Amino acid sequence: MKPSLSRRYILPPHMLTSLAQHGTPEQRTKALQMLGHDHSIRTIRMAQGLLTSKYVGVRPALNTDKALHRIVYDVHGTKDLPGAVVRTEGQPPIQDTCANEAYDGVGWTHAFYLQIYGRNSIDDAGMPLDASVHYSHQYDNAFWDGERMIFGDGDGQLFNRFTCAVDVIGHELTHGVTEDECHLAYVGQSGALNESISDVFGSLVKQYALRQTADQADWLIGHGLFTQQIKGVALRSMSAPGTAYDDPLLGRDPQPAHMSHYVDTVEDNGGVHINSGIPNHSFYLVATRIGGYAWEKAGRIWYETLRDSRLRPTANFRMFARLTLSNAERLYGASSPEWSAVHDAWEQVGVQVPTLAKEY
Ligand SMILES: [Zn+2]
Numbered sequence: 435m436k437p438s439l440s441r442r443y444i445l446p447p448h449m450l451t452s453l454a455q456h457g458t459p460e461q462r463t464k465a466l467q468m469l470g471h472d473h474s475i476r477t478i479r480m481a482q483g484l485l486t487s488k489y490v491g492v493r494p495a496l497n498t499d500k501a502l503h504r505i506v507y508d509v510h511g512t513k514d515l516p517g518a519v520v521r522t523e524g525q526p527p528i529q530d531t532c533a534n535e536a537y538d539g540v541g542w543t544h545a546f547y548l549q550i551y552g553r554n555s556i557d558d559a560g561m562p563l564d565a566s567v568h569y570s571h572q573y574d575n576a577f578w579d580g581e582r583m584i585f586g587d588g589d590g591q592l593f594n595r596f597t598c599a600v601d602v603i604g605h606e607l608t609h610g611v612t613e614d615e616c617h618l619a620y621v622g623q624s625g626a627l628n629e630s631i632s633d634v635f636g637s638l639v640k641q642y643a644l645r646q647t648a649d650q651a652d653w654l655i656g657h658g659l660f661t662q663q664i665k666g667v668a669l670r671s672m673s674a675p676g677t678a679y680d681d682p683l684l685g686r687d688p689q690p691a692h693m694s695h696y697v698d699t700v701e702d703n704g705g706v707h708i709n710s711g712i713p714n715h716s717f718y719l720v721a722t723r724i725g726g727y728a729w730e731k732a733g734r735i736w737y738e739t740l741r742d743s744r745l746r747p748t749a750n751f752r753m754f755a756r757l758t759l760s761n762a763e764r765l766y767g768a769s770s771p772e773w774s775a776v777h778d779a780w781e782q783v784g785v786q787v788p789t790l791a792k793e794y
Contacts, residue, residue, distance in 0.1 A: 441577045442609040444602050444656065444669070446707035452685035461592070461683070468575060500554045502544045503562040506533045509569050516566050516582060532597045536565040536585060539603030542643040546604070547611070550642065550729050551737050556610035563607070567597060578606040591661060592683065598658045604639030605632040605655065616745050623750040625706035630713035634736055637672060638729045648721040648728040654678065672718040675711030691715040693784030712783050713751060719779035724772055731772055735762045755780040755787045
């Protein structure tokens, strides 16, 4: 069993900060509580990121049959994890929408990684995928704690139930994949890469579930989470970072799409949920230029890069970009349209990349 890692929340801290400033007394209290929890685990997250790389220790293989093993628990409005078992692998849907959505979302994520990239669950060793729903009371968040997905119901005023967006589930579980493969340190540019990789594969899980081509996809993260009261469409936009929402309570989407607008901040671990807009947009540009199903070529290049032993936990955007070029060349050739798409996309977002293969 993997050690319990730090929590990865889907709601970014800048959104909670805005709520803490502009919300009702109840909203402010809840946002501050969540921010307080986030801050308190931040140093642990940093330390774990640096100490538990994949080069330390050997995990036991849990199962090799590549079968999916899901268990959905109901916490019944408490924080008593994991809660009571309400649906296990192979059982039919139950009356609870949240439990069924969690079951399906985890299933799509597992199927995506297995069918497309041959990956056997998060750790590639058949780790069972558990989810707990109805966490706490009107809880406005979802997170991965290193062992399971945990979903709040949302308060109904600002946020809907957090099980409703399959890309959010893909995003959260991909944090587990990244921790397993490279352990990109959750701070600064490596942290923004960590966030971006979760957005990339979260979006691909949704596109895979809907059988959408790059042109058909909405390239939004968390579409459906906001209630009608919020002026916005999603938490983030990969096609147009910085445009996902602009709301009196939640503030304005702060994501840049280009290095010239890179946000230097000490908040959010150095803007990991903010500057991820730059590599997010690069992936979007690659996928839409290549066309077809984004998971086939663009996704393959990103996945192989994540698994590349040269990708260090402290990698910055340029290092990551070079490795995507190297993997595009290995997979499709140095003068291939795929290589050119990757090269031009990084240039378009202002990340300098070499023009000649020998330079990376
Ligand atoms: Zn995340």
